[in-house]
Amino acid sequence: MRAFADLLDRLSLTSSRNTKLVLVRDYLAATPDPDRGWALAALTGDLSFDAAKPAFIRKAVEERMDPILFRWSYDYVGDLAEAVALVWPARPGANREPELSEVVDALRGATRAEVQRLIEGWLDALEPTGRWALLKLMTGGLRIGVSARMAKQALADMGKVEVAEIEEVWHALHPPYEDLFAWLEGRSDRPSAVAPGRFRPVMLAQAIDEEVDFGKLDPADYAAEWKWDGIRVQAVCEGGVRRLYTRTGDDISQSFPDVVERLDFDGALDGELVVLRDGRIGAFSELQQRLNRKTADAKLIAAYPAGIRAYDLLSDRGEDTRTLPFNLRRKRLEAFVTPLIAYNIDLSPLAEFATWEELAALRATPPDGDAQVAEGVMLKRWDSIYEAGRPKGPWFKWKRDPFLIDAVLMYAQRGHGKRSSFYSDYTFGVWTQDELGARVLTPVGKAYFGFTDEELKGIDKYVRDNTIERFGPVRSVRAEPHHGLVFEVAFEGLQKSTRHKSGVAMRFPRISRIRWDKPPGEADELPTLQRMLD
Numbered sequence: 001m002r003a004f005a006d007l008l009d010r011l012s013l014t015s016s017r018n019t020k021l022v023l024v025r026d027y028l029a030a031t032p033d034p035d036r037g038w039a040l041a042a043l044t045g046d047l048s049f050d051a052a053k054p055a056f057i058r059k060a061v062e063e064r065m066d067p068i069l070f071r072w073s074y075d076y077v078g079d080l081a082e083a084v085a086l087v088w089p090a091r092p093g094a095n096r097e098p099e100l101s102e103v104v105d106a107l108r109g110a111t112r113a114e115v116q117r118l119i120e121g122w123l124d125a126l127e128p129t130g131r132w133a134l135l136k137l138m139t140g141g142l143r144i145g146v147s148a149r150m151a152k153q154a155l156a157d158m159g160k161v162e163v164a165e166i167e168e169v170w171h172a173l174h175p176p177y178e179d180l181f182a183w184l185e186g187r188s189d190r191p192s193a194v195a196p197g198r199f200r201p202v203m204l205a206q207a208i209d210e211e212v213d214f215g216k217l218d219p220a221d222y223a224a225e226w227k228w229d230g231i232r233v234q235a236v237c238e239g240g241v242r243r244l245y246t247r248t249g250d251d252i253s254q255s256f257p258d259v260v261e262r263l264d265f266d267g268a269l270d271g272e273l274v275v276l277r278d279g280r281i282g283a284f285s286e287l288q289q290r291l292n293r294k295t296a297d298a299k300l301i302a303a304y305p306a307g308i309r310a311y312d313l314l315s316d317r318g319e320d321t322r323t324l325p326f327n328l329r330r331k332r333l334e335a336f337v338t339p340l341i342a343y344n345i346d347l348s349p350l351a352e353f354a355t356w357e358e359l360a361a362l363r364a365t366p367p368d369g370d371a372q373v374a375e376g377v378m379l380k381r382w383d384s385i386y387e388a389g390r391p392k393g394p395w396f397k398w399k400r401d402p403f404l405i406d407a408v409l410m411y412a413q414r415g416h417g418k419r420s421s422f423y424s425d426y427t428f429g430v431w432t433q434d435e436l437g438a439r440v441l442t443p444v445g446k447a448y449f450g451f452t453d454e455e456l457k458g459i460d461k462y463v464r465d466n467t468i469e470r471f472g473p474v475r476s477v478r479a480e481p482h483h484g485l486v487f488e489v490a491f492e493g494l495q496k497s498t499r500h501k502s503g504v505a506m507r508f509p510r511i512s513r514i515r516w517d518k519p520p521g522e523a524d525e526l527p528t529l530q531r532m533l534d
Contacts, residue, residue, distance in 0.1 A: 001126065003031055004039050004100045005133035011144040020146055024154035028181075035100040037176020042137055043151040045250070046175055049107040052138040054080055056116045060123070064089045078420035078473055081135035088131055090124045097125050101176075103134065143416055149248055159184025164388035167201035169193040170249060197241030199234060199249045200268060200314050200322070201388035205378060205395035213396065214356045222379045223326065224351040224359055226366065227397060228309055229284045229373045229493060229507065230274035231291070235308055235345075237263040238315070244273075255293050258301045259308065262343035267336065268315040269308065269345070270386075274373070276307030276344050281373040283495040285505050307344030310337050311378075314386060322386035329386065351377055363398060375492060376400045402490040403532060404512060405430065406523040408441055409485040412463040413474045415448065422456055423463040423475060424448055426511070428487050432502070432526040441479055442502045442526060445489065450511030459485070459514065481521030488513040494533050504529050 007027045011020055024043065028036050041047035061070055061084050070087060077083040098106075106118055119138075123131050136142050149163075152170070156163040161184065172195035173180050182188040208214075232247040242263045244253045253260045256273070275282030275290075282304070289304050290296060313321050313333040321329055330350075337347045353359040359377065366374035376399035384394035407428035415424035425448040429441035451459065462477075462485055469476035478484060490512040497505035504526075 034176035041175035085132035196239035484520035486515035
């Protein structure tokens with residue numbers, strides 16, 4: 001457990017992707033089975049414990065110390081695992097520190113009644129860093145800046161293979177992955193990727209550099225299709241096994257049973273998951289009602305019917321089509337999807353163009369009614385194979401320019417992990433009028449990135465110096481026409497919203513600039529956003 005705790009601690013303290021890759025690679029190479037397999041499962045999100053709940057952790061610590069003192073500590077630290085790790089009053093006489101595999105084995109077989117006793121014994125035996133790692137492992141809230149894709153890349157680096165080879169076999173494997181490590185260390189053959197309903201590594205696009213790339217590229221070599229505002233998915237139906245995956249290989253079949261039950265074909269499709277009504281795509285805010293839910297009831301499904309807008313064909317009746325050029329895959333995709341339209345699976349249309357200037361005009365004016373759901377265009381070489389990863393040249397994405405407004409900081413909340421001591425989550429608003437005609441701010445969005453660490457320190461100091469009210473971990477900040485902090489906020493789209501007082505919801509908002517120089521009274525007004533919406 002100590003090695004795993006040290007790994008998590010070091011990962012949480014660095015923002016460098018290359019450093020994280022080296023740390024994970026070296027841990028996997030040096031740690032024996034099955035500990036390294038369970039650690040890999042935790043990093044990739046493939047390890048969870050049904051009986052371990054945060055409530056048990058809070059109950060355990062409140063039985064050891066004054067509950068009010070703990071709540072104050074938790075409120076100050078802002079992270080349950082970190083707060084408990086620091087304040088836990090260990091009792092003497094604890095047994096040796098547990099191994100990671102011992103913790104996993106015990107939790108997988110424990111009942112809820114047994115979990116609290118296990119927690120107390122382990123916390124007594126561990127040092128603060130070990131306690132923190134244990135609690136993060138139990139609750140599944142690692143938040144150390146390592147994605148499943150990054151963990152697989154570190155695994156590939158360890159075995160000196162391409163990450164696509166790892167992803168090709170991943171869904172045929174199970175923790176603690178001993179057969180996978182045996183292959184990467186040259187002790188056995190590569191595990192078989194032949195598994196019905198398996199995930200195929202996705203092909204991604206490079207962002208286009210308008211000033212450089214268009215001068216080198218011939219528009220006749222490329223097809224253009226609209227980039228829709230949903231989530232990229234892979235729909236698979238093979239040998240009676242139906243699966244719906246995100247682009248990172250996460251299985252979301254249970255969240256979209258209506259989509260999965262309509263996968264009445266033999267093959268694998270690459271496309272965009274959207275809310276689809278009579279062939280028209282709904283706003284992303286509608287799809288959000290379906291995301292991050294373990295299940296969906298009939299009422300939710302009826303209100304937000306999900307569908308797939310297909311981009312590509314990866315397998316057709318047992319034939320791997322990824323090695324075919326895009327123009328042939330596209331023709332086969334058209335024939336493949338035609339009988340599926342009645343099942344809310346349709347084809348993403350191509351955008352016809354002859355010059356880059358024509359494409360620029362199309363990009364600026366999406367199809368009628370689709371301005372809010374078309375993020376831009378994709379460029380795909382007609383002769384490109386479907387190649388895992390992000391190769392340079394075959395595919396490009398050309399997103400629409402973001403919208404920009406000036407908004408005023410209204411509320412700030414402490415972050416998590418290494419940001420738990422900083423006010424790093426911001427709610428901002430624009431000016432409107434109340435019932436009496438007075439000028440007031442109304443919230444229009446939240447953002448927690450788009451600024452540097454140094455800028456974060458400056459904003460945090462401003463929040464602390466200008467707090468007017470406290471609500472637990474949230475502070476209300478002074479925001480008046482002549483006193484306040486203005487953010488230039490970038491966002492991808494805007495939708496009507498009945499959940500927000502302002503009546504609008506932003507898509508993917510982030511801080512573009514901090515306008516220390518701008519008086520808050522000169523920030524934008526709500527009618528500006530309403531005109532954008534129109």
